[in-house]
Amino acid sequence: MYKYMLKHKLLTVFNIAFTIIDSALNVALALVLKLLFEAGSSGSIIELRNAIVVFSLYIFVSSIVWMILKALRASLLRKCLTDLKNQIFTKIIYRSINVFNEENSAKSISLLTNDINILEQDYYTNLFELLTNLVGFIIATIALIRLNIYIALFIFILELIPLSMPVVFGKSLSKHKNKYSDSIGLFTVKIKDIFSGFEVVKGFNIEKRILKDYSISNGEAELARYRYNIFAGITDSLALAFGLIMFLGTIGLSRYFVINGKMTIGYMIAATQLMNNIVNPLVALSSRLNRLKSTKLIEDKINDILNKEDGSVEGISKNSFDDKICFNNVSFSYDGEKNVLKNVNFTIEKGRKYAIVGNSGGGKSTVLKLLLRYYDNFSGDILIDGIDNRNIKAEDLYKLVTIIHQNIYMFDSSIKDNITLFEGYDDTDVENAIKKAGLGALINKLDHGINSAVGENGCNLSGGEKQRIAIARAIIKNTPILVIDEATSSLDNETSYNIENSILNIPDLTCIVVTHKLNEDILKRYDEILVLKDGTLSEKGTFGELMGKKGFFYNLYNVA
Ligand SMILES: Nc1ncnc2c1ncn2[C@@H]1O[C@H](COP(=O)(O)OP(=O)(O)OP(=O)(O)O)[C@@H](O)[C@H]1O
Numbered sequence: 149m150y151k152y153m154l155k156h157k158l159l160t161v162f163n164i165a166f167t168i169i170d171s172a173l174n175v176a177l178a179l180v181l182k183l184l185f186e187a188g189s190s191g192s193i194i195e196l197r198n199a200i201v202v203f204s205l206y207i208f209v210s211s212i213v214w215m216i217l218k219a220l221r222a223s224l225l226r227k228c229l230t231d232l233k234n235q236i237f238t239k240i241i242y243r244s245i246n247v248f249n250e251e252n253s254a255k256s257i258s259l260l261t262n263d264i265n266i267l268e269q270d271y272y273t274n275l276f277e278l279l280t281n282l283v284g285f286i287i288a289t290i291a292l293i294r295l296n297i298y299i300a301l302f303i304f305i306l307e308l309i310p311l312s313m314p315v316v317f318g319k320s321l322s323k324h325k326n327k328y329s330d331s332i333g334l335f336t337v338k339i340k341d342i343f344s345g346f347e348v349v350k351g352f353n354i355e356k357r358i359l360k361d362y363s364i365s366n367g368e369a370e371l372a373r374y375r376y377n378i379f380a381g382i383t384d385s386l387a388l389a390f391g392l393i394m395f396l397g398t399i400g401l402s403r404y405f406v407i408n409g410k411m412t413i414g415y416m417i418a419a420t421q422l423m424n425n426i427v428n429p430l431v432a433l434s435s436r437l438n439r440l441k442s443t444k445l446i447e448d449k450i451n452d453i454l455n456k457e458d459g460s461v462e463g464i465s466k467n468s469f470d471d472k473i474c475f476n477n478v479s480f481s482y483d484g485e486k487n488v489l490k491n492v493n494f495t496i497e498k499g500r501k502y503a504i505v506g507n508s509g510g511g512k513s514t515v516l517k518l519l520l521r522y523y524d525n526f527s528g529d530i531l532i533d534g535i536d537n538r539n540i541k542a543e544d545l546y547k548l549v550t551i552i553h554q555n556i557y558m559f560d561s562s563i564k565d566n567i568t569l570f571e572g573y574d575d576t577d578v579e580n581a582i583k584k585a586g587l588g589a590l591i592n593k594l595d596h597g598i599n600s601a602v603g604e605n606g607c608n609l610s611g612g613e614k615q616r617i618a619i620a621r622a623i624i625k626n627t628p629i630l631v632i633d634e635a636t637s638s639l640d641n642e643t644s645y646n647i648e649n650s651i652l653n654i655p656d657l658t659c660i661v662v663t664h665k666l667n668e669d670i671l672k673r674y675d676e677i678l679v680l681k682d683g684t685l686s687e688k689g690t691f692g693e694l695m696g697k698k699g700f701f702y703n704l705y706n707v708a
Contacts, residue, residue, distance in 0.1 A: 149271050149447055152228040159224045166217040167276055171283035173210045175291060178421035180206050186414035225272050232267075233260055236453055243458040244542060245522045254337035259453070262332045263446050266325070270439040271447075278436045281429035288425035295419055296411065299401050303426055306394045313434040317383045318441035324376040326445035331372040338365040384435045391431040398423040463541030469548050469628040469658065470533050472497045473519065477528035480518060488514050490683045491528070498628070501652050501659040503671060505704065506680030512662040513554070515680070516631050519660075520551055549629040556618040558606030563591065564598040566606075567620045577624055584650045585620035586643055587613075612643065619647060632661040645670060666705045677701065 153160045180203055187199035240248070240256055293300040342349065342358055349358050402419050405411035411419070473496040480489040489511045496502055504512045518526055521537055530537045537545060558566050567581060578598070582588055590613055594600040606614045622630055630651065644665065651659060652673050661674075671677060671691045679687040679694065679701045686700045694701040 149228075149232070149267065149443075149450075150275075152231050153224065153272075155231060156224060156227050159220065159227065163217075163220045163224050163276060164279065166213060166220055167279045168283050170210075170213050170217050171280050172287055173206070173213060174280075174284050175287040175422065175425050176206070178288070178291065178418045178425065181421055182414045182418035185417050186412070189413065221273070221276055225268065228272055229264060229268060232450075233264060236260060236450060239454055239456075239458065244524075245520075246524065247456070247458055249522075252337045254340040255333045256453075257340070258329075258333040258336035259449065262336070263329055263449065266329060266446055267443055270325075271443045274436050274439050278433065278440065281433045281436060284425050285429040285433065288422045288429075292419065292422045292426065295415060295422065296402075296405065298405075299398055299419055299423070302397055302401060303394055303423065306390065306397065307426070307430050309390050311430070311434060313383055313387055313438065317379075318438055321376075321379055321383065321438050322442040322444050324372075324379050325442035328369075328372040328376045329446055329449070331369040335365050335369040338362065380435070380438070383438055384431075387431045387434045391427040394427050394430075395423060463544070464535055464539050466532070466535060466540045466544045466548065469498060472533070473629075473658075474531045475515070475528070476531065478515075478518065478526055478530060479528055480514060480523065480526035482523075488683050489518070489526070492680075492683075492685050494678050494685060494688060496658060496660060497675075498658055499656050500675040501657075501673065502661070503674040503677045504660065504662045504680060505664075505666065505677060505701065506686075507682065507704070509682075510680040511683045512680055513633050516551060516633055516660065516662060519631065520549060521545060548627055549631055550622045550625045550627040551631040551633065552615075552618045552622045554634045556606070556614045558602045558609070558614060558617065560602070560604045562596075562599045562601055563587075563594075563617060566602055566617050567598075567624060569621060573624055581620040581624040584623050584647075585616045586647050586650075587616045587620055590616070612640070616643075616647070619651070623651075628656065629658045629660070632659070632663075634662055634664060641665075641667070649673070679704070 184199045184203055187195040190196075236256075237260065289300065289303075292303070338361065342362065349355060399420060402411060402416040406413065406416050475492050475494050478489055478492045479487050481487045492511075492515065504515060506512055517523060519530055519537065521542065524538045532540065532545075532548070540548075559569075561570075564578065567578060582591060582598070591597050591600075600608075602608055602614075602617070606617070609617070622632075632651070645667065648661070648670050651657070651661075652670075663670075668691065674691070676688055677691060677694055678685060681700050687694055687697060689697070695705065
């Protein structure tokens with residue numbers, strides 16, 4: 149994690165320099181206090197006045213240094229955390245879809261929020277505090293050796309005990325912190341899951357059941373936090389107890405030297421203050437070292453993300469679709485056991501329109517997912533103009549193919565942003581997409597028109613309106629291949645017919661449409677219908693040919 153500090157070398161150097169100055173000033177307080185006490189007990193007004201001037205100057209300089217130090221730390225912290233979060237996020241956003249889907253996204257959310265907060269406190273802030281403690285400790289120790297070697301020796305021997313604590317407790321503390329971080333991650337997954345299904349929770353009156361689940365998850369997270377806090381508390385208390393023993397010992401020894409005339413009261417005050425500057429940092433040092441060590445497993449988690457293969461391939465550049473897509477003997481299984489596609493063969497020719505129909509669970513959506521390379525562990529080939537789709541640059545593949553999904557995701561922004569996806573399209577392109585997607589009436593009736601907010605995941609819109617926005621989003625992208633997965637299921641028959649019709653009228657567009665709506669008028673407009681039955685391509689042909697066969701499609705059509 150320190151590499152993020154090294155990126156801002158000058159700021160880090162200034163931070164270190166001011167940390168050293170601040171620590172030195174802390175230790176210097178002992179000498180200033182000695183001066184003040186000696187001047188106070190000497191009876192000389194001039195000495196007292198000089199001591200007060202020195203003390204006031206000390207207060208002034210310390211507060212300025214302290215203020216600068218706080219600003220420098222805040223600035224470095226901001227830069228390091230911004231860089232770290234940006235790097236993690238960039239790594240995640242460039243993952244391929246299948247790699248992204250391997251993990252629950254709430255875990256990544258927890259990493260970017262909870263774990264980063266832990267790092268902020270226990271790594272970065274802690275590291276500089278550690279430096280303050282270390283420098284303060286060294287300077288105070290040197291000063292005390294010069295003041296009284298016996299007191300210094302006494303402290304040296306006792307301080308070995310708190311210093312050994314990170315070695316003894318560090319591993320267990322790290323384990324507890326990681327368990328806490330993991331349980332917070334699982335807790336975030338649970339909350340995200342519950343809030344995403346809020347309407348189901350209400351609609352099925354399962355609040356009590358959900359509350360029970362939530363309480364278990366919350367209890368586990370808090371138990372892990374409690375265990376960590378208890379463990380950290382025990383190590384901190386032990387360090388504090390040793391600190392107090394050292395404090396008492398120093399006072400006893402100083403008193404002995406004062407009684408024997410080997411030390412003045414001023415020196416005794418200075419020795420006690422210096423001892424404070426040794427014991428306090430030492431107590432803090434051991435607990436800070438423990439906390440620093442405890443971030444190791446979080447650092448490992450972050451490194452796992454940063455070093456994980458993102459699933460992207462260098463890939464071949466492909467900027468146009470010229471001829472055809474071929475599925476050659478494609479078989480695929482999600483779980484490595486049951487094949488959901490079995491030796492599927494078909495060809496999609498440029499500019500032609502294809503419908504994919506079949507039984508529920510027959511593998512229609514899976515065909516589209518494989519074409520878009522959501523998964524690449526299938527057998528057989530999917531060739532686009534003769535090039536294996538797994539070898540085409542992902543970025544280029546998505547410039548050739550657009551998909552309209554069954555479940556449409558809406559960003560919490562305006563209708564326009566959800567159509568353009570924040571790209572700067574011409575107004576005429578936007579208007580054209582709105583018209584073709586049948587969105588005109590909706591936009592006219594809204595107060596803010598195209599700039600109206602859609603709400604979180606489109607909660608201000610109906611299912612059909614969301615589908616139309618998704619269709620406009622695909623039309624405006626204007627890719628040569630359009631893939632539609634049940635995108636008109638929430639629309640009434642007339643609207644669905646009109647939209648599908650206008651898409652089918654786009655002359656050069658190659659269309660692959662998964663549909664459940666077996667409407668004769670629309671189906672007749674497709675050049676070919678591919679019929680999937682339990683993962684195999686059972687039939688293909690035009691509507692007329694398939695009806696003539698009186699096979700699986702014929703039955704499907706007559707049941708629908
Ligand atoms: N991510 C997944 N993990 C495991 N199995 C999956 C996954 N997605 C789909 N399946 C399974 O693969 C099979 C084919 O699913 P697919 O979604 O392709 O069918 P479909 O023909 O589009 O179905 P429907 O018409 O009901 O939408 C089904 O048995 C489904 O349960």
